[in-house]
Amino acid sequence: MAEAALTATAGAASAESVETPTARAIRRFKRRKGALIALAVIAIFVGAAILAPLISPYDPELQTWTAVRKAPSALHWFGTDDVGRDVLSRVIFGARASLLAGVISVAIALLVGVPVGLISGYLGGFIDASFSRIADALLACPFLILAIAFAAFLGPSLGNAMIAIGITTTPIFFRLTRAQVMAVKVEDYVEAARAVGNPHWRIALLHILPNILPALLVQATLSVAAAIIAEAALSFLGLGQQPPAPSWGSMLNAAQRFLVNAPWMAIWPGLAIFLTVLSFNLVGDGLRDALDPRSR
Amino acid sequence: MQLIPTLFFVSVIIFSLQHLLPGDPALVMAGEERDPAAIEQIRQHYHLDRPLPVQYVYWVKAALSGDLGESMRLKEPVLSLILKKLPVTITLASMAIVIALVIGLGAGIVSAVKKDTVWDYAANVFALWGISTPNFWLGIMLIFLFSVKLGWLPASGYVPLTEDWRMSLATMVMPAFVLGNAIAAILMRHTRSAMLHVLESDYIRTARAKGLLEHSVIFKHALRNALTPVITLGALEFGTLLSGAVLTEQIFAVPGFGKLIVDAVFNRDYAVVQGVVLVTATAYMTLNLLADMAYILVNPRLRG
Numbered sequence: 001m002a003e004a005a006l007t008a009t010a011g012a013a014s015a016e017s018v019e020t021p022t023a024r025a026i027r028r029f030k031r032r033k034g035a036l037i038a039l040a041v042i043a044i045f046v047g048a049a050i051l052a053p054l055i056s057p058y059d060p061e062l063q064t065w066t067a068v069r070k071a072p073s074a075l076h077w078f079g080t081d082d083v084g085r086d087v088l089s090r091v092i093f094g095a096r097a098s099l100l101a102g103v104i105s106v107a108i109a110l111l112v113g114v115p116v117g118l119i120s121g122y123l124g125g126f127i128d129a130s131f132s133r134i135a136d137a138l139l140a141c142p143f144l145i146l147a148i149a150f151a152a153f154l155g156p157s158l159g160n161a162m163i164a165i166g167i168t169t170t171p172i173f174f175r176l177t178r179a180q181v182m183a184v185k186v187e188d189y190v191e192a193a194r195a196v197g198n199p200h201w202r203i204a205l206l207h208i209l210p211n212i213l214p215a216l217l218v219q220a221t222l223s224v225a226a227a228i229i230a231e232a233a234l235s236f237l238g239l240g241q242q243p244p245a246p247s248w249g250s251m252l253n254a255a256q257r258f259l260v261n262a263p264w265m266a267i268w269p270g271l272a273i274f275l276t277v278l279s280f281n282l283v284g285d286g287l288r289d290a291l292d293p294r295s296r
Numbered sequence: 297m298q299l300i301p302t303l304f305f306v307s308v309i310i311f312s313l314q315h316l317l318p319g320d321p322a323l324v325m326a327g328e329e330r331d332p333a334a335i336e337q338i339r340q341h342y343h344l345d346r347p348l349p350v351q352y353v354y355w356v357k358a359a360l361s362g363d364l365g366e367s368m369r370l371k372e373p374v375l376s377l378i379l380k381k382l383p384v385t386i387t388l389a390s391m392a393i394v395i396a397l398v399i400g401l402g403a404g405i406v407s408a409v410k411k412d413t414v415w416d417y418a419a420n421v422f423a424l425w426g427i428s429t430p431n432f433w434l435g436i437m438l439i440f441l442f443s444v445k446l447g448w449l450p451a452s453g454y455v456p457l458t459e460d461w462r463m464s465l466a467t468m469v470m471p472a473f474v475l476g477n478a479i480a481a482i483l484m485r486h487t488r489s490a491m492l493h494v495l496e497s498d499y500i501r502t503a504r505a506k507g508l509l510e511h512s513v514i515f516k517h518a519l520r521n522a523l524t525p526v527i528t529l530g531a532l533e534f535g536t537l538l539s540g541a542v543l544t545e546q547i548f549a550v551p552g553f554g555k556l557i558v559d560a561v562f563n564r565d566y567a568v569v570q571g572v573v574l575v576t577a578t579a580y581m582t583l584n585l586l587a588d589m590a591y592i593l594v595n596p597r598l599r600g
Contacts, residue, residue: 138309140302141306145572148542154316237561238562252433259439270433274433277430278424
């Protein structure tokens with residue numbers, strides 16, 4: 001009996017030890033229903049953005065003067081706007097600007113923040129102090145105000161909005177990478193890698209970077225949510241996607257003037273931003289729990 | 297002491313902004329006027345004919361003496377414009393903070409004390425909703441409901457508190473709620489996690505074992521200690537408050553700091569944009585410093 005129990009324990013232990021960290025994270029992530037649903041919602045929005053020309057019922061820029069500010073109907077599910085454009089088609093095409101802005105601006109922040117954070121955390125000293133003060137300076141300016149300032153000086157366009165959001169998001173990734181590198185670089189396996197004569201770049205890229213990827217993944221997901229709101233805010237202020245190209249933020253700006261007669265112009269694009277941002281936040285929270293080594 | 301090098305880099309970033317302008321900064325900053333005299337005046341004022349480091353030194357010297365340049369459109373010093381708009385934003389921000397504290401701390405305490413109940417679940421849903429709702433959309437939806445549909449509140453405008461406090465409150469309640477909502481959500485999360493941590497401590501168990509009333513345990517013993525991290529983390533949200541104010545003031549036509557920067561962006565009034573960023577960054581850093589000091593004050597263990 002005792003032997004059987006021992007074998008069972010050993011079997012369970014070996015099964016657990018066989019499970020890779022990635023498999024464990026996926027298993028834990030799957031347990032979170034909210035995060036799974038959110039992932040499905042993101043997939044739907046991404047699918048809609050990619051297939052926009054195929055699934056949109058109308059051309060998003062087609063103005064129909066006989067169908068100005070029409071309430072939702074079988075012909076126009078989400079209604080029409082102030083110049084007779086189909087709101088559903090514009091919401092579908094608007095997903096392109098929002099998702100692209102979310103992903104590209106975070107990619108800019110990752111591409112700049114992570115390497116600089118790696119160098120800064122790994123080397124320390126004067127280089128670290130200088131980069132850290134620049135990051136502090138960027139973080140000292142409120143996110144949206146700095147993004148507005150950059151977008152204003154660079155000129156209003158979707159591309160410049162992405163650059164502006166990317167620059168303002170960079171210090172978050174710099175700080176995260178730097179802190180993680182400083183924690184990891186004193187670990188025995190990094191010491192061992194150094195002792196066998198690996199060059200610095202090899203230690204940083206092959207030994208340190210893979211260990212900080214989970215934290216970066218969580219932050220990147222949450223930052224996409226923040227970047228989508230920021231892009232919508234900049235477009236709302238007229239500093240992002242330029243009309244007549246559709247974007248959720250600029251649709252809300254136009255909707256504000258017609259709240260009395262055409263509230264549907266404001267409801268749908270806002271709901272789209274809310275759902276996308278909520279989904280990225282839920283997936284980010286789910287990833288954080290799934291990748292946290294302390295939780296089982 | 298780290299404040300000084302950080303401020304230096306902040307000033308460099310803000311100074312560099314004008315060099316992001318495509319083409320000749322003087323020409324762009326002059327706007328549509330294209331008056332040669334105006335262009336020359338800008339070139340002289342910003343010392344654009346001198347090397348960059350020299351331009352920077354002139355700019356910083358002027359900024360330190362309170363000269364943030366002049367608004368091209370309003371023909372008024374930037375600093376006086378900012379000082380004029382600041383009280384409006386401070387009023388709005390203060391009301392938003394009160395709303396955020398009441399909702400955020402309240403929901404955080406309830407969700408920690410009633411952990412894993414429907415209250416906790418509801419508070420967490422509220423927090424997720426709060427951080428995922430764009431405040432400009434929330435603002436538009438509130439105007440639709442309370443101004444257009446129900447007709448209870450004015451959709452926009454601003455009345456100073458000193459002029460007519462009832463009207464002032466009526467105009468400010470929606471923008472303040474919109475602004476406070478996102479911060480309430482963040483405060484709720486911080487309060488919940490700090491309270492959960494504290495409620496597991498031995499001294500709370502002792503307090504309960506002594507037979508103290510539950511509300512006394514929660515408010516006198518637990519909340520006091522839970523509040524310290526919330527203060528520091530809450531102060532970091534001052535940036536969210538200022539960022540949010542830009543959009544909120546725009547939607548509700550509140551003539552404050554945020555509306556000033558947006559109007560300046562549209563009118564290509566670059567000196568105003570730079571001035572607003574500089575003032576907000578300095579205010580943000582000062583507030584964080586004060587929060588650090590408050591943290592030491594409320595936490596006797598950190599006093600050395």
